[in-house]
Amino acid sequence: MNLVTNNKWIGQRTIRPDGMDKVTGRAQFAADTTMPGMIWGKVLRSPHPHARIRSIDTSKAEKLPGVKAVVTSKDIVDFPIEKGAVMLGIQDMRWMCRNVMARDKALFPGHPVAAVAATTEAIAEEACKLIEVDYEVLPWSIEIDDALKPDAPILHEFNKFDGKPSNIVGRLEHKKGDIEQGFKQADIVIERTFTTRPVHQGYIEPHACLISVAPDGKTTIWSSSQGQFMVRAMTAYLTGIPQSDIRAIPAEIGGGFGGKTIVYLEPLATLLAKKSGRPVKMVMTREEVMRATGPTSGSKSTVKVGATKDGRIVAAHGTFYLQAGAFPGSPIRGAAGCSFTPYDIPNLLSEGYDVCSNRSKVAAYRAPGAPIGAYAVECVLDEVAEALKMDPLDFRLKNAAREGTKAAHGPVFPRIGYVETVEAAKSSPHYAAPLGDGNGKLRGRGTASGFWFNAGGESSAQVNITEDGNVVVTTGHPDIGGSRAGIANICAELLGIDYRRVSVIIGDTQTVGFSNLTGGSRVLFASSMVVTQSTEKIIQTLRERAAKIWEIDPEAVKWENGAAHPASPNAGQFEPLTLEELAEKAPAMGGPIGAGVQLNTQGADGGFGTHVCDVEVDVDLGIARVIRYTAVQDVGRAIHPGYVEGQLQGGVAQGIGWALNEEYIYTKEGKVDNPGFLDYRMPVCSDLPMIDCIMVEIPNPKHPQGVKGVGEVPLVPVMAAVANAIYDALGKRFYALPMSPPKVVEMLEAPTRQAAE
Amino acid sequence: MTELRYLAPDTLDEAVGAFAKAGSAARILAGGTDLLVQMRSGVLKPGVIVDIKRIPELTAIEQTADGGFRIGAAVSGMALAEHETFGKVWPGVLEAVNLIGSKQVQGRASAGGNLCNGSPAGDSVPAMVAAGAIVTVQGPNGRREMKVEDVPAGPGRTNLKPGEILVSFTLPPRPPGSSDAYLRMIPRTEMDIAVVGCGVSLTMKDGTVTAARVGLGAVAPTVLLVEDAAKALIGSKLDDAALAKAASACSAACRPIDDKRGTIAYRIKVAGVLLKRTAAIAAQRATQKN
């Protein structure tokens, strides 16, 4: 390990490379692009939660003047269910081909059934209305309990669980020790059941793309996604166009949070462009985003924890049922795998059940599944600590996972920073501060911890020295949170030059090597590895060039402060050769200077965080507000502290929304009743306090700069921290999210009614 | 696809003529913050839009000879906030108008549009009802006046006759010791539609309420004037018993629905809570002025 010390740029709050374009309105997001001859695509969507599609007649739509192409599922490459899984990352193409366009059945309101391209958006919309779909409306279910009833309508008849057709489409478990024996040792056992509602990632930029297909099949895609290579591969699979013919250009992305790790529009627009011979632009409305793109699961979890009187957790059992939506694939891995991981629990069983129901297919959302599981576990731990009369942070410290702890999902932990996060939370000014007077409102404080796996995986980078001695770095990951700023810091640090001389761009699929999704908190971890190795190769080249010029051994040349210097025994014999000078001499000295590295990166350590939350509750109206918040996290090494803090603060804000107000509300007809920002109620600026961050830096020993993923952990503890704070304020525990005003009032009034009875 | 015509007349007579002629296909455009949303979502496809913002009377704020105010129907919340004296006399009406949407929306949205949109949850309406505002409307058959509480007919509907345009609100002169307040319950701090809204206007003398009006929003198909609540307040010193009685009157007046924004039980409870809080603020303002 070669940790860089005495950093000049690593750890500095530099100006992000894409910042200027974004503050001046120049940045090109997917919906900002146009092409000559461009036409517009629109999607016809199912109005029914569950319906067999008997037939689709597009003839009237095709005859409408201005309509240039119509596509239905017949145009999409089929992946027959009986032929088995065709996986692309975590997505099974059998479900993807049915999600982008319903085949035999429409499985949720908003499920695409056809798409039209026309010369204007209005004509395309009008044409959609002229498409006649003959539906056989079927019974449906949305909530987990309904989907699990013995007589529940089955979404996928082929699926069997316990030998019977079922909506349970997957199960996994993590096991350690023997929970039966473990619970026998416990002096206190608490078991609770929790529910959470589906919530949306809530990115402000709707999905959008512009696609051109030339007569020879060469396809260019401009789109907003968390992975241009994912866009290329999925589009290739679903349209039959070879990947080598598809150039997917990553537009700036206006937020993703996991929700843009799959495609919705690109295969449809590609087929429309191919059929019409015209570039096709598609932009979702906010309503389409809310109805048809991936929220995360609603859930039902039961968590049982047993502890001894002295505060040791001896056994725990978690059962997590998560809504997958229309197709298999809910994040049970995160729920079952992350929830107990901050703790060293000798006897543990953590089970996840993947449940299909008639709502849109879930997509990843920031630490997928982990916040759902942590909500249940961390609330139960708060109760156990209270029953044991222990400070909740002391209780966590006593049971904390440390170096050498074996996690139930497999790994034995190397040096991790969980304990440090709890200690930092405990010694924070926030935890020491009195709650203060609520002026008639009740105040409370809660804490919670969280874990996320983090990820490595495939990344590619090309680093080139320009003819004038500056640097261009190309990586393959869409930048959703400031990763370009981190890369500029690292590259500048290694080369010993001003960070402003490093230009960082995101390459398209045909100009940079394969790079996996921006997701899993992997981007800076993985891309800085390939950028570091590329830059080190360049430095080696630069040393060789200087050695050649000086006619000394390359080993006797050192690279410092942006220049080659003769090292002992030649120290001081030659004037240093700067990057500019070596670039200028490059043509004569062996040619252009550049290096690319492609790796399947390994060694991404998990991330831990511990949060402290203060709330204030207006008991008459049931309104809970977060008035102070501190997020503590082991961030490995904060390459750009501003954007690390930004990840923490953004994750916390999303969690506060999830805890207090955000939820999908359904009508009696099974349709989303709040498909817009007005009634979906994400936190606005005046809803939140400042969000304090404490970055604990325990460098990742397997990474050249010590980087750990930071993006996902900060959402994991939040709902439990808020719930525990509300309990502290009210003396009553909530077992369901969101803790919205009518529900708070209902809860507060419930015992009074019981007493009166 | 129906063709849309946009008209921006300079006089009220022209506007009324065009609006009446176009019949049910026509819509009035003031701030447009409801109309454009309805058009974009496909709920409305008007054939004619009559923009009334070029008509001086509809964008004017005037102090009347008797000391009251006349506010043009298309005056935006921001413009009203910038008026020198209006907010001092009618702080409750002003805060209600400026709870409609964001600052961006307040730059456009008007009390006239809020009323004519016919939503039972419009924020300015309970405050206007509490204020005892009279509206002037003009149609093909000339001008008439209505009590503001008589304008809404139900969700999305008004009692304006075909071709009639809302011209202005007239707020009465204020006796000494008068003030008003508006509070609403929303789950967030901003940007929501009221789950319950409550406007209270009071006149006080030596700590005793001599006149009161209470308007309640989002708890029935139309905004309510709750006379029983006002009666409970009048003659009292806003003691706990009087406030409790007024709060009960508000809760009793509610005929709410369960919807995505709130439950029946919650709205009924909150109506009472808000009455107490709003009355306290109005009283504090009324006595401060003395």
Add this chain to the structure above:
Amino acid sequence: MAKVHVTTSINGEPMEFLCEPSDTMLDALRGPLALTGSKEGCASGDCGACSITIDDRLVCSCLMLAVESEGHEIRTIEGLAQGEKLHPLQQKFLEMAALQCGICTSGMLVASDALLRKNPDPTEEEVRFWLAGNLCRCTGYDKIVRAVMETAQELQNQEMRAH
């Protein structure tokens, strides 16, 4: 369908364009005027990403008809910087990492500028309530609020030094 001819002023420049009567100002900006800095996040006035000013009044351009700009002065994010010189808010947003994905940034800046013109020394609460109509899903607003307040402070200090 007959288009309407509109004469207006955009970022201080006289401008003419053609639009459908039902087009919003945002449609016109992003379409014929090719000013795509204003973003469409919701088309219902709930996200503020399309914020502009008309005659110095902050509005959502998705809630205004393009034809309504006739004879008025429109300002957009593209007019915030003076040539190569960034507006102090733009500079501060960059320095303080007050943006992540950037989709809300145009609207945030236009709204923040409108705030500081009206209230040069806002409290944190005033900033938060003024910006309540501008959704940001990335930052938790912390750094945005700080950047606005710090800009206000700097402008105030400059003002004081100037006197």
